[in-house]
Amino acid sequence: MNTDQIMQIALDLVGFPEIPGDSTIYVPGDDIQRVAIGVDMEAAELLLAMQIGAQCVIAHHPAGGTAFSRYHEVIRKHVDLMVNAGVPQPAAEEALQPLLQKTSILMHKKNHDHNPSVARFLDMPYMNVHNPCDELGRRIMHDTIQAHLTATSTLQDVVDALMTLAEFQHAHTRIAILMGKPETPAGRVVVAHGAGTNGGASVAKAYFDHGIDTVIYIHIDPEEFENLRRSARGNLIISGHIASDAVGLNPFIRALENKGLEVIRMSGL
Numbered sequence: 001m002n003t004d005q006i007m008q009i010a011l012d013l014v015g016f017p018e019i020p021g022d023s024t025i026y027v028p029g030d031d032i033q034r035v036a037i038g039v040d041m042e043a044a045e046l047l048l049a050m051q052i053g054a055q056c057v058i059a060h061h062p063a064g065g066t067a068f069s070r071y072h073e074v075i076r077k078h079v080d081l082m083v084n085a086g087v088p089q090p091a092a093e094e095a096l097q098p099l100l101q102k103t104s105i106l107m108h109k110k111n112h113d114h115n116p117s118v119a120r121f122l123d124m125p126y127m128n129v130h131n132p133c134d135e136l137g138r139r140i141m142h143d144t145i146q147a148h149l150t151a152t153s154t155l156q157d158v159v160d161a162l163m164t165l166a167e168f169q170h171a172h173t174r175i176a177i178l179m180g181k182p183e184t185p186a187g188r189v190v191v192a193h194g195a196g197t198n199g200g201a202s203v204a205k206a207y208f209d210h211g212i213d214t215v216i217y218i219h220i221d222p223e224e225f226e227n228l229r230r231s232a233r234g235n236l237i238i239s240g241h242i243a244s245d246a247v248g249l250n251p252f253i254r255a256l257e258n259k260g261l262e263v264i265r266m267s268g269l
Helices: 003-014 043-051 071-075 077-084 089-107 114-122 131-148 155-162 200-209 222-231 241-258
Strands: 024-027 034-038 056-059 126-128 176-179 189-191 214-217 235-238 262-266
Touching: 003 024, 003 056, 003 126, 003 131, 003 241, 024 114, 034 043, 034 241, 043 056, 043 114, 043 262, 071 077, 071 089, 077 089, 077 200, 089 200, 114 126, 131 155, 131 189, 131 241, 155 176, 155 214, 155 235, 176 222, 200 214, 200 222, 241 262
Parallel strands: 034 056, 034 262, 056 126, 189 214, 214 235
Antiparallel strands: 024 126, 176 235
């Protein structure tokens, strides 16, 4: 199998016609039978993968190159998620501006070629698959919640629904209700995941302002949480970053194994 075929497996899982901006093949490779995969796979993991006989390294999180320079394209998927939940397009666009600006500024300080250059020196096929797995995870989380949700469901019921997934049962973190109480009615629930990163305070507030009662982020920066708590009323649940990523990564890994690849899990998996 080659790196293009591995990427296509991920795209097919969610029906994507093309590789999203936060995913890429840094170093292509052919005749791959054994891969090392993890949430964060950087220079140290590339060296380790070579030592243990892996023939390709697959990271989840973007690790440089176009996955950094085109990252903003995936951030914009927050607009689609908001509009699908009933937020008017102009309000969704406005809510996303703080995150787009923050992302643009942060990308200027990153070393875009650090990890890819190490992979090239090692002649190690190297790629990352981010948004396809995140979108798959979002769908699984959404469907799991909706299968358990009723008109009288509480925030604890939402947490309990997510806890039926093995990734949350075995997580190092616990799902947290940051705004609201366990007995608070859940109302309308949105899993705001699969758009690069969490939308911060402004995106969550846009949901709250347009009929969504409960927003689920997989993580949030403390300063964004404080801003949201001061400026908005609604329920916020944090499901946990690595466990939530694993919800989408594990089906991808199973698909690779079904194609005959040997998969070495590390770095959060």
